[in-house]
Amino acid sequence: MKTILTAAQTREADRYTIETTPIASIDLMENASLAFVTVFMQLYPDKNTQVLICCGTGNNGGDGLAIARLLQEHSYDGVAVWIARFSERESDEFATNVARLYNTPIPITEFFTGDELPAIRQRVVIDALLGSGLNKPLQGDWLRMVEHINQAGKPIVAVDIPTGLRADGMLPQEEPTIQAHHVISFQRPKLSFFFPESANAVERFHVVDIGLNEPFIEKLPSDFKLIESSDIQQIYRNRKPFSHKGTYGHALIIAGDTNTLGAALLACGACLYSGAGLTSACIPPTGLTALNAHLPEVMYCTEEELLTMWDRFDAIGIGPGLGQRISLLEDCMAHTHKPMVVDADALTFLSQNKGLVDGLPKHSILTPHMKEFDRLFGAHDSWWDRVQTAREQAMALQLIILLKNQYTFIALPDGNVLINPTGNPAMASGGMGDVLTGMLTAFLAQGYPPRDAAILACYLHGAAGDRLATDSGMAVVPARQLIQAIPSTFGNLFPPH
Numbered sequence: 004m005k006t007i008l009t010a011a012q013t014r015e016a017d018r019y020t021i022e023t024t025p026i027a028s029i030d031l032m033e034n035a036s037l038a039f040v041t042v043f044m045q046l047y048p049d050k051n052t053q054v055l056i057c058c059g060t061g062n063n064g065g066d067g068l069a070i071a072r073l074l075q076e077h078s079y080d081g082v083a084v085w086i087a088r089f090s091e092r093e094s095d096e097f098a099t100n101v102a103r104l105y106n107t108p109i110p111i112t113e114f115f116t117g118d119e120l121p122a123i124r125q126r127v128v129i130d131a132l133l134g135s136g137l138n139k140p141l142q143g144d145w146l147r148m149v150e151h152i153n154q155a156g157k158p159i160v161a162v163d164i165p166t167g168l169r170a171d172g173m174l175p176q177e178e179p180t181i182q183a184h185h186v187i188s189f190q191r192p193k194l195s196f197f198f199p200e201s202a203n204a205v206e207r208f209h210v211v212d213i214g215l216n217e218p219f220i221e222k223l224p225s226d227f228k229l230i231e232s233s234d235i236q237q238i239y240r241n242r243k244p245f246s247h248k249g250t251y252g253h254a255l256i257i258a259g260d261t262n263t264l265g266a267a268l269l270a271c272g273a274c275l276y277s278g279a280g281l282t283s284a285c286i287p288p289t290g291l292t293a294l295n296a297h298l299p300e301v302m303y304c305t306e307e308e309l310l311t312m313w314d315r316f317d318a319i320g321i322g323p324g325l326g327q328r329i330s331l332l333e334d335c336m337a338h339t340h341k342p343m344v345v346d347a348d349a350l351t352f353l354s355q356n357k358g359l360v361d362g363l364p365k366h367s368i369l370t371p372h373m374k375e376f377d378r379l380f381g382a383h384d385s386w387w388d389r390v391q392t393a394r395e396q397a398m399a400l401q402l403i404i405l406l407k408n409q410y411t412f413i414a415l416p417d418g419n420v421l422i423n424p425t426g427n428p429a430m431a432s433g434g435m436g437d438v439l440t441g442m443l444t445a446f447l448a449q450g451y452p453p454r455d456a457a458i459l460a461c462y463l464h465g466a467a468g469d470r471l472a473t474d475s476g477m478a479v480v481p482a483r484q485l486i487q488a489i490p491s492t493f494g495n496l497f498p499p500h
């Protein structure tokens with residue numbers, strides 16, 4: 004897992020690296036600029052691309068100047084530089100790089116006001132106006148220049164972070180920023196990239212290593228960690244020789260009502276395809292034919308039968324499409340003490356009966372989307388606040404709160420918040436959450452601790468969606484199809500020995 008840093012912590016890592024390694028600040032800037040240029044050249048390999056680099060006079064601007072020089076050294080001969088001299092202050096590294104740039108043929112235009120800026124004729128703009136040093140909203144000349152650049156309608160590649168976007172903390176919806184098509188961010192993605200409020204500022208981001216001291220960074224106190232594929236490799240256990248269905252646990256899905264049986268079928272299908280040894284479905288009798296037709300591997304269990312069967316199940320997932328059958332949640336809570344997965348209608352029921360939340364088995368996994376979350380824990384104006392609440396509630400209630408979104412936040416009882424990097428907008432359609440519930444239940448049934456089950460399920464759910472969207476070029480990934488891609492996604496990530 005990678006620790007996500009605040010802007011202040013990035014400065015700390017910067018200072019520590021300079022103090023403890025034989026690297027000067029100006030060389031660190033050169034590293035960062037070279038790392039940027041390496042990715043930029045992959046994005047725009049045509050050396051005839053006309054590039055305008057807009058620089059401030061701090062270190063972000065210093066990066067921009069170095070990038071201009073390096074692009075020119077790599078034979079990009081249509082490079083031009085604008086310098087926004089809206090402040091008296093210049094950083095030392097900026098000053099050094101200006102002097103270096105004046106030794107090249109690159110045209111440099113300096114602006115002392117944001118009024119009457121010339122039209123942008125270049126094909127691509129690099130935004131190096133302000134970086135993580137941002138300390139107030141853009142206004143005046145800065146704002147005019149940022150608006151001018153956005154209005155030019157050219158692809159924008161931001162250095163480190165789009166100008167105007169805060170790296171962390173609350174993101175006011177209406178604050179203007181550069182609207183970047185790509186952001187090439189140094190050492191770590193910024194926390195704000197994972198919040199929906201940054202959608203206009205960041206279309207895609209790339210992260211480059213610039214040589215900051217990694218052991219120091221990993222020791223910095225941070226509540227936020229980004230999940231990586233290596234974490235999945237560590238957690239996942241391949242199926243063993245001589246194993247049998249009993250080895251992989253018995254999962255129970257309590258879901259579906261007469262008109263919402265599909266949700267139950269999706270959750271059961273995902274549970275089956277995620278490797279539970281046995282899957283039972285407690286669905287209404289009217290769904291039996293559909294269950295047998297669609298998922299003959301899954302066993303049917305009536306509400307009456309449940310009364311004598313609770314002990315047989317290794318894990319229970321409850322909620323998708325449960326409708327009127329919601330009293331089953333209380334039965335379930337009365338009879339099982341193992342962590343369970345609570346989703347959809349079961350979450351709504353909890354938000355109407357808040358006293359019940361305390362009675363959930365510790366380390367149970369709640370899977371609210373934004374609206375379900377706010378119904379449970381109160382309205383929030385920003386994702387920053389929502390995630391803070393998730394963290395506090397996960398600790399107070401000793402539950403795992405999986406706050407679903409493009410980047411799902413997994414708030415753990417120990418106060419850590421994990422961010423899942425997989426998944427894409429092709430997955431934004433009904434039933435996708437039911438699939439996640441089935442996957443979570445399957446991993447719990449297989450004996451993964453709840454934290455590991457949450458990480459595995461979120462990561463593989465998104466990875467299966469990414470495989471279909473990216474490798475198979477599907478613009479929309481229906482939940483049913485995602486279920487079928489689960490086994491091959493596993494197989495791809497963990498080839499059998």
Ligand SMILES: NC(=O)C1=CN([C@@H]2O[C@H](COP(=O)(O)OP(=O)(O)OC[C@H]3O[C@@H](n4cnc5c(N)ncnc54)[C@H](O)[C@@H]3O)[C@@H](O)[C@H]2O)[C@@H](O)CC1
Pocket residue numbers: 013014016017031032035059060061062063064065066090094132133134135136137138139140141142145162163164189213215
């Ligand atoms: N963190 C690192 O390890 C490295 C960072 N580098 C670069 O350094 C950048 C940070 O540089 P700086 O700290 O010099 O800051 P910036 O270049 O982001 O900003 C310069 C100055 O602008 C002023 N300012 C902030 N918000 C403003 C606003 N809304 N309107 C007008 N003025 C405003 C502040 O006084 C700030 O110090 C990073 O984003 C990155 O691009 C790289 O040079 C290499 C190493």
Ligand SMILES: Nc1ncnc2c1ncn2[C@@H]1O[C@H](COP(=O)(O)OP(=O)(O)O)[C@@H](O)[C@H]1O
Pocket residue numbers: 347372407408409410411425426427428429430431432433434435436437438439464465
């Ligand atoms: N843009 C997106 N990128 C990645 N994942 C997404 C996106 N939109 C939705 N998802 C995933 O799909 C699921 C949607 O869950 P939910 O809203 O509960 O769906 P439903 O109730 O229809 O089953 C979540 O796991 C979420 O992370």
Ligand SMILES: [K+]
Pocket residue numbers: 063130131132133134161162163164165166
């Ligand atoms: K920038």
